[in-house]
Amino acid sequence: MTRPRSRRGGGRPTIADVARKAGVGAITVSRALREPGRVSEDLRRQIQAAVDELGYVPDPNARALASARAEVFGVLVPSLTNNVFAEVVRGIYDSLSDSPFRIQLGNTHYSGLEEERLLQVFAPQRPAALIVAGIDQTPLSRKLLETAGCPVVQVMETGPDPVDMLVGFSHFDGGRTATEHLIEMGYRRIGFIGARMDPRSQRRLAGYRAAMEAAGLFDPRLVTTTPLLSSVTLGRELLRDALAKMPSLDGVFCNNDDIALGVLFECHRAAISVPKTIGIIGFNDLDMMQAAFPSVTSVRTHRYEIGRRAVAMALAEIAGQRPQQRVVDLGFELIRRESTAR
Amino acid sequence: MTRPRSRRGGGRPTIADVARKAGVGAITVSRALREPGRVSEDLRRQIQAAVDELGYVPDPNARALASARAEVFGVLVPSLTNNVFAEVVRGIYDSLSDSPFRIQLGNTHYSGLEEERLLQVFAPQRPAALIVAGIDQTPLSRKLLETAGCPVVQVMETGPDPVDMLVGFSHFDGGRTATEHLIEMGYRRIGFIGARMDPRSQRRLAGYRAAMEAAGLFDPRLVTTTPLLSSVTLGRELLRDALAKMPSLDGVFCNNDDIALGVLFECHRAAISVPKTIGIIGFNDLDMMQAAFPSVTSVRTHRYEIGRRAVAMALAEIAGQRPQQRVVDLGFELIRRESTAR
């Protein structure tokens, strides 16, 4: 009378359909798909044929419910448009494209509160791994990460106390290296220009300050920042501000390459010679720094590789390979170009 | 003896725990959370108290399995680093951040095959809606979209035959408008420079060609393209190629702003005066076009708004509001700047 079967499902084949067609039990189909080694050659072939014929695709929701573990990587980044994070995310996607894992991407908008909210959304899904940008989680976020019951990789930075694993580099050292390069090239009144001073920017600024103080060159009026989101246009404005405060400025460490490009354009417009009158160094080494005229010195960071490594580490841990390196410092590379070649 | 309860789950509270604590049936809790209007004020308060006290969060996997519909928007874009799509994606994320919907983002790498593969991964999840870039799906992709059983929004372009809904603008018209602007400003030997000629780029090229032919100016040697991925560096190289083929070039319609920036830098380096000797127009109007020196004319497109509209249309359809506008042309805007002001 009643038709209890297929009451709701849209008629897609289920594991039971495959089992019936292949003449085996449902659980054997499940195993053949997930642990082929545990099913005999014969049955495996039979099952594969049934799968192909029916066009069977496992329902990830049912899978997640039954196994209490979703095949999902949760990824939290502060921005989707910032090229730096986009590269990390691309590395993550590329590394996972051949795996059964999906990606759940969250945009925290540089907000700790938003990060907490997103973690509370992600955690109930029981993700296979979590990848988060930065090491400055709020206490609640940290607790959520610690109790998530899955591998956690913090990316973009190094730090003393990872939740679980860590892939990144030292922003402090990056800032110091950039500043030391300007000093070495003979610049003296070197400004720092930055927008949206997130924790990583703060550490680059600290590196700048350390280098300047070590050389006896630091002056707080050399530092120009704004809470606004970074952009090329903003770089132009900030250089104007910096010059207004300190007309004798002869070098600029830009917190990122967008700002650096804006600074370069403002120099063009004001007929300030680069690198003669002002030296410019950026951060991240986006493609355009090499193409710019004059080409712009920058600190190259390995964003794509950070994404790849984070995934590799998480996958290793999922596979049960525990005794690996838990903190990876990918470093950075000073790329010397025309904009600082005095 | 045996403890059948909580055999696997990590001890997180379930809807049954909330129901017990609130002294109601599980189904009433479910209703109170999803359709508060159908539960009496009293019970609703009681249930909310129990939810808060236990810290209950519904399991999205169980929900998806039971209701045969996941609260997920599937989003397919050709690139994660291209600023244009990043903006669309940002619009989508921002529009959905206050809704219960999650986002499943896929990167097709401009490949129709990869798009098919991703749709086959997405479809079994029974997403609440699908948003895909472009209108040039393969027959299989189109069939997958049509049979997905959820609202589908194609974005970035307009076209005659949407799968379901459409938000975008005419790339042909954009290309024609850009080219006509150059002609109007007195340029005659106007080149087209483009990388990675995806279908949208092809249509912009077609618009360029139409404008040039209408003015009796078209010459195939004016067109320079490459299958490589677009970048600023590539823009420089392509201008060199274009000038080698056609030294009398006096204007360039760049297929996008990255290329335009590279062309501008190459002009600087080769001491070619912009806009006097060569006029430059880009496409998309990224922030840096306004900041560049000279500032670069571009065709502004409304990427963020496209993302927002796509979500709004999908949500309206999910809410059952059918008789809406199914095709939305958001147009574009010519932004005249110094690089074409001869």
Next chain:
DNA sequence: CTCATTTATGGTAGCGCTACCATCTTTTCC
């Protein structure tokens, strides 16, 4: 005041899959 209709709540039965345990077969070892 009775009967039909609406509203509020609950019980039952799955959604499609996998963990756990049982069973049966094959291999290994003394």
Next chain:
DNA sequence: GGAAAAGATGGTAGCGCTACCATAAATGAG
């Protein structure tokens, strides 16, 4: 050659939730 160990397969019982239907209570109609 027989017992023990290892390997292959299947049955059962949920995972946590919601669709469906049933029931009880409140409301409206005649």
